[in-house]
Amino acid sequence: MQKITLTPAERLELKRIHRLTEKPKVCDKIKAVLMKADGYSTKEIAEVLLLDDDTIHQWLDYFLKRKTVNDWLGYRYISYSGKLTDSEQQQVKEYVTNNVISDSKQVILFIKKSFDKHYSLSGIVDLLNRLGFVYKKTTLVPSKYDPIRQAEFKEDYELLEANLGEREAILFMDGVHPQHNTTCTNAWILKGEIKEIKSNTGRQRVNLNGLYNPHTQETITHESTTINAEAIIDSLKKAEAFYKDKDTIYVIEDNAKYYRNKLVTEYLETSKCIFIFLPPYSPNLNLIERLWKFMRKKIINNQYYEKFAVFRKEIDSFLDGLPNQRDELHQFIGTKLHLLEAS
Numbered sequence: 001m002q003k004i005t006l007t008p009a010e011r012l013e014l015k016r017i018h019r020l021t022e023k024p025k026v027c028d029k030i031k032a033v034l035m036k037a038d039g040y041s042t043k044e045i046a047e048v049l050l051l052d053d054d055t056i057h058q059w060l061d062y063f064l065k066r067k068t069v070n071d072w073l074g075y076r077y078i079s080y081s082g083k084l085t086d087s088e089q090q091q092v093k094e095y096v097t098n099n100v101i102s103d104s105k106q107v108i109l110f111i112k113k114s115f116d117k118h119y120s121l122s123g124i125v126d127l128l129n130r131l132g133f134v135y136k137k138t139t140l141v142p143s144k145y146d147p148i149r150q151a152e153f154k155e156d157y158e159l160l161e162a163n164l165g166e167r168e169a170i171l172f173m174d175g176v177h178p179q180h181n182t183t184c185t186n187a188w189i190l191k192g193e194i195k196e197i198k199s200n201t202g203r204q205r206v207n208l209n210g211l212y213n214p215h216t217q218e219t220i221t222h223e224s225t226t227i228n229a230e231a232i233i234d235s236l237k238k239a240e241a242f243y244k245d246k247d248t249i250y251v252i253e254d255n256a257k258y259y260r261n262k263l264v265t266e267y268l269e270t271s272k273c274i275f276i277f278l279p280p281y282s283p284n285l286n287l288i289e290r291l292w293k294f295m296r297k298k299i300i301n302n303q304y305y306e307k308f309a310v311f312r313k314e315i316d317s318f319l320d321g322l323p324n325q326r327d328e329l330h331q332f333i334g335t336k337l338h339l340l341e342a343s
Contacts (some may be wrong), residue, residue, distance in 0.1 A: 002064055004036045009318050011037070026073060029059050036060055084127075088115050093131045099176040100138065102126065137186070142281035145340060147281035154337045157285075160250065169246045171211040171220075171239060171287040173253040177229040178300060178309045179205040179313060185301040198304040206315055209235045211251065212288040214335045217326035218242070219291065220321055229261035230342075236273050249273045255280055284340055292331040 006014070011034070018030045028049050035045045046056045062311045066072035084092065088111075095110055104124045111117055111124075119127065164170065180202030208225050211220040220238050224231035236251070243249055251273050253259050259275065268275060283289050299318050305311035322329065 004033060004060065004063065006037045010069060017069070017073070018120070020126055022122065025055070029063075029073065032056050032059050033063050081130075083117060083119070083123075084111070084115065087125075088117075089131065092127070094132070096128065096131070096133060105216060137235045140339075142283070145281040146279055147340065150282055150285060150339055153279050153282070153285060154339060157252075157337060165248075167245065167247040168250065169213060169243050169248075170215070170252065171213055172286050173209065173251050173259075174209045174286055174288045174292070175207070175209045175330070176292045176295075177204065177205045177207055177227075178295070178311075180305065180311045182304050183296070183301050187302055197302055199304075200304065200306070202308055202311075204308045206312060206314075210291065211235060211239050211286055211292050212333075214287045216300065217322075217329040217333075219319070219322050227258060229258050229263040232258050232261070232264050233267050236267065236271060240272060247272060250276055252276045252278060254278050254283070254286060285337050287333055287335070287337070294329065294332050 014030045014034060017026055021027060026052065031043050031049060035048070036042070040048075042053055042056050042060065046053045049056070063072050091114065092107065092111060096107060099106075099109060104121060107128065107222055108119050108121070109125050111119055159172065180200065182197055182199045184197060187195060207224055207227055208232055209222045209224070212218075220235070220242055222231060222235040222238055224234070239251070240247055247274055253275065253276055259262065259277070278285050295315075299314045303314075305314065
């Protein structure tokens with residue numbers, strides 16, 4: 001067979017395609033050509049790649065008859081930075097930013113239609129990564145939230161926080177209802193494999209009302225059969241007992257009906273707790289929501305508990321262990337309120 005000689009540009013292009021492609025056969029073809037160019041015999045290449053001599057010979061013969069590397073591979077593996085101009089790349093970035101792109105083929109079509117240029121799937125993934133994009137889940141946000149009211153609340157909260165006295169405390173309050181069901185979320189899994197987690201159909205749940213102090217990472221929880229006015233009052237009594245050295249406790253919560261119940265309103269008249277209501281549809285401003293997310297991450301997501309009693313015990317253990325996780329809570333939850341981006 002004729003000797004294969006590669007130009008420096010061709011050698012770089014082959015290595016680049018090898019790095020980007022996910023197709024094993026393409027990788028083997030490229031290895032065969034690079035090895036042949038480095039002086040290996042067809043037999044030696046076949047032994048290294050665990051293939052037969054005829055297959056290697058055919059690949060190399062086709063390569064010698066090539067017009068371009070892409071022509072030999074029968075696919076367009078074009079994805080280098082110079083393919084699009086800086087201006088065109090910026091247009092692609094704006095397109096992906098301003099639209100919900102769930103399939104990278106949409107970007108390929110956009111580039112083809114806008115610039116009459118072609119990208120492969122591996123090439124477009126490489127381009128998107130270089131433009132700063134990652135492939136992850138979208139996030140649900142309330143459709144009726146008011147960005148102006150949220151911004152005003154954040155400003156008022158930061159003013160309250162900055163002027164908080166030594167005998168005052170701020171708590172965020174919310175209820176949570178972890179149910180005895182398996183919840184599947186993302187996990188690292190070998191490509192081509194699946195990772196199965198047992199499911200159950202349990203309907204039992206734990207009803208908790210919680211209060212969280214973002215500055216000390218202190219948590220107060222109260223369990224009840226249901227979260228109602230009586231359960232809220234019991235939670236407030238716990239908070240007052242816990243912070244007996246405080247004269248005023250600011251309690252920030254959403255607009256659930258039980259917080260505005262007549263019994264709760266009457267209790268607050270003689271309580272050192274002062275309610276501060278969040279704007280409607282603003283769970284992003286309630287820091288205790290991040291605590292419940294932390295709980296789901298630690299003991300609920302991707303976890304199977306055969307018996308409700310075991311599930312319940314894990315929740316109790318998690319809550320009891322929170323004082324030992326203050327550093328992690330501070331990092332995970334923080335103290336800053338996050339505004340949603342108005343669209």
